[in-house]
Amino acid sequence: MSDIGGKWQAITDRHALIRFVDACLRGAGQVMFQNNPLSGLLILIAVFVGAAHAGTWYIGLGAVVGVIVGTAAALAFDADTASYRQGMFGFSPLLTGIAVLTFLPQTAWSWALLIVGAAVTTVVTLAFGNLLKTWGVPALTFPFVLTSWFLLLAAFQFHRIGTGALAAPALPEAVGGAAAHATIDAQNLSTSMLNGVSQVYLIGSWISGIIILVALAVNSRWAALFAVVGTVASTLIALAVGAEAAMIDQGLFGFSAVLTAIALGCVYYRPSAAVAGFALLGIVFTLIVQAALDTMLAPLGISSLTAPFVFATWIFLFPKRNFAPTPHHERLKDGVVDTGKNDY
């Protein structure tokens, strides 16, 4: 395996175009912290499978265009080479590409918006990388979230783009008893949990969820394990507190927790019993932040995207020097390097 890795490395060193393709594939994996082109390839397949199953295969194309434009923009802006090669400029634009086509009508106008949005996402990535460097904290998927919020909110004011599948703006209302889960069905629940994994890429498909778990395991078994922990824990807690059943079924309470679980459980801290405890508190907090953002964004008709993961993980990473026993700090630094996560 490491031999194959070495050969692939040598090939990418020689050919600029293959290097670019490699950077794009790694970008697909970096959404979930995996600096591995094979993981990225499997994830792109998962996205296409899920999108095609929902009759919107062009969303897969949007992901590919997003990652290509974002990565090319990094080249144009003369960004840091090491980060470029690790796919650090591809993962947020990839998600921007998916979000535009998921929430807005697919027209020539929305494709143009997607391309501009993907390029701007790379500028935002550079901006937040520089901003957060002060504290050694990563931007995570926030460049995607911020740019996509702007694009989706802007669609209201541009008649030729239109608001498409965005929810109608409404004042928040408390979830009623009828909308909360009455009974638990183990089979339904397991598809909900797998949907929770695929929703990281805005796809609600349990098959895609399984492919994504495989893509994680190819590069890091810890990552696959914590992804499962994240979606299982958050789905069960959402069920316990009486969250809306339809949202649980689609995995919408799972995806942010999946990312928090991986980030806190095995990327920025070294796995241990204590860290698992911290990560669990982080998962619970992610669920709270997500519910809060759902309430907050209701009057605007937009979704919270992966913001709950970003906000909760930032809050659990910022205190790093005090938060965990000493050995973890070193891991924090190592982790950043190991997984190819740098300042961005």
Add this chain to the structure above:
Amino acid sequence: MSDIGGKWQAITDRHALIRFVDACLRGAGQVMFQNNPLSGLLILIAVFVGAAHAGTWYIGLGAVVGVIVGTAAALAFDADTASYRQGMFGFSPLLTGIAVLTFLPQTAWSWALLIVGAAVTTVVTLAFGNLLKTWGVPALTFPFVLTSWFLLLAAFQFHRIGTGALAAPALPEAVGGAAAHATIDAQNLSTSMLNGVSQVYLIGSWISGIIILVALAVNSRWAALFAVVGTVASTLIALAVGAEAAMIDQGLFGFSAVLTAIALGCVYYRPSAAVAGFALLGIVFTLIVQAALDTMLAPLGISSLTAPFVFATWIFLFPKRNFAPTPHHERLKDGVVDTGKNDY
């Protein structure tokens, strides 16, 4: 007095449990910048008296559980010892405990939310301590505000928790003439002003207000004086500009100004005529920020909590190197140390 202080210090040095109780009591005082267990004890009594008077004595219990969980979480997270002993990890969780039981129905679910929320408040305290250290500016009660906003907004999405006493979300409307004060009644006005002091702890009781003023005077007469200046000035100005009478009566235009007055008047700057002028501008600005946040949060049904104090005081502390004549800068540093306010 200093002899008693010395003996108490020696006792807390020897016994970990008494040290913990001492840290919790100081936490109750640190909401108002008082690093003094006696002030904290008096304040807890004030909270219980006010809560019991309103038929919600369990809110006092929520305050105690909040400060205990938050302080214990700091121990578990191996946080800075000096800050721990000064009660710096207790004051925000104490307020989170009060807020959860004030705005949400009291059930087993909300108590569980309170405990999780108090622990998370300590993580947020560590995060913002680290973030704001860059500029030497304190986090004030923002960890309480941010965490409580998340908890209260999340309640909308969780049927088993419910929204309880939260206001119904509504688009903002301009205050009508009928709702504004027509006549001034000196007696009513003085209870309104005392309510303004107790509302720092979300309690509307003039008796609690008096006890809290005593608690301040025990440790710092300047603090007691500026608390009075804050509530008197902001109540009179709110009256003059025609704010809603019912809110003035409950002291809801006073509490943030009380905290701003203490912070700017005698904690972070050394008391003087010039500083009193600065503090007065800060009080006026706090009132403006509070009215603005009331408008802004109307569509979400949540209250501004102590955010007006935090935002206004941050804005008046951030320019510190330019803002005040040179001698005050030293005081700024001293003040932080003197009152036990450090980076958090």
Add this chain to the structure above:
Amino acid sequence: MSDIGGKWQAITDRHALIRFVDACLRGAGQVMFQNNPLSGLLILIAVFVGAAHAGTWYIGLGAVVGVIVGTAAALAFDADTASYRQGMFGFSPLLTGIAVLTFLPQTAWSWALLIVGAAVTTVVTLAFGNLLKTWGVPALTFPFVLTSWFLLLAAFQFHRIGTGALAAPALPEAVGGAAAHATIDAQNLSTSMLNGVSQVYLIGSWISGIIILVALAVNSRWAALFAVVGTVASTLIALAVGAEAAMIDQGLFGFSAVLTAIALGCVYYRPSAAVAGFALLGIVFTLIVQAALDTMLAPLGISSLTAPFVFATWIFLFPKRNFAPTPHHERLKDGVVDTGKNDY
């Protein structure tokens, strides 16, 4: 010319009052990055002409009072002398003065609010100057935006002030086809574009727009050129994507782009083909941010002011070390010094 400049400099060095007037005039110019008292004088004339034409000449007076109070506050707070003399403490308060009288009823109460607001704007300028110094990024007009948002939102809660010309809060709705431009009329379009220039000062008058372009050209032809590029590009794009015709006509889609174009095109980067490309992407993004903020602020009834310029320009300035080829970085530093833009 430089001889006249030298003599004027000598006169201001000698007389404190003329120095103050000079600082105020430069403040009027610094809204658009022009450190030149003649530009400032022409701009004040443009503001009075536009205000008088709309029957609200007192708005011009509000601008003058704003810049005087803000600049005097900087003296009172003992702020940095070099920045004071370059008008860096005048430009945001000037805009606050205009905004208060544009959106709120003109009464003794709103004049009092204007004076407090202008003084607070200077505190906010000092605060954000200190905050953003960490990254070497300027506060731009954000102190104006933040303070004015607080003042306008607060007006809802104060009966004696009232909400005046603020829009009625409403949930956002997608722009319908009827409201979007059907036909293009070259003459209408050119007045719309000139309105876009004058709207930087919240004035919708093509005559004012022309005077302001002259004011720019007096100090920097590049600035005048990029102002034209900004308003032409953003008006045409707004037209293409089907933005609301009435807003385009008033120049409301132009002013933020005008500021972004000047900032990115010739102030913080040295003019070149590559930089023009960057600036164009920045203009497009400014338009997107503006549309997004219009949607976001609809439930609150307030306008986005120059926030779209600030947010977009920050995002395009923050990555500076990676964003542009090396020579531009130096320009970035020079630009800041050359134009008198420093930390604030």
